[in-house]
Amino acid sequence: MRAQDGASASFAGLIAPLSMAEFRTLLRTRTPCHVNGPAADRYAGLASWNGLMDALQSGVIPVRKLRLSQGSKILPAAFYRDANGLRATSLEAVMRSGGSAIV
Structure with missing residues (x-):
């Protein structure tokens, strides 16, 4: 690797x-x-932030596989996904405040 x-x-x-x-x-x-x-x-x-975002937005990593956690709790998918897919601003806000992305 x-x-x-x-x-x-x-x-x-x-x-x-x-x-x-x-x-x-x-x-x-x-x-x-x-x-x-x-x-x-x-x-x-x-991996870079841009690489993760590109992989999510292009479908290389399906958005449905993404989980976000904050404070040891998994966040509801509705917080960062909607019918159109990923809500990038919500994902960025969680990550800026110390959250984790699980793919």
Whole structure:
């Protein structure tokens, strides 16, 4: 895997501090896991904001698969989606206020 800035990134490094066995168990049981890391921007080199928005707006990532969370709670989809698809301004507002996107 290559990070956006060209640096190599190992899978073990991406899932740390989980071990490969712990990750596989969580994946197999479809158990969500939140791990506090040392730096809030530790994955920043993997994808850009523009890349995420392009993927959502082009359908590469279906908007119906997007989940937003804030304060450890999943937000209702109606907050950031409507009949026309993604409400980008709502998504941006959640992200600016410390929310997370789950795709």
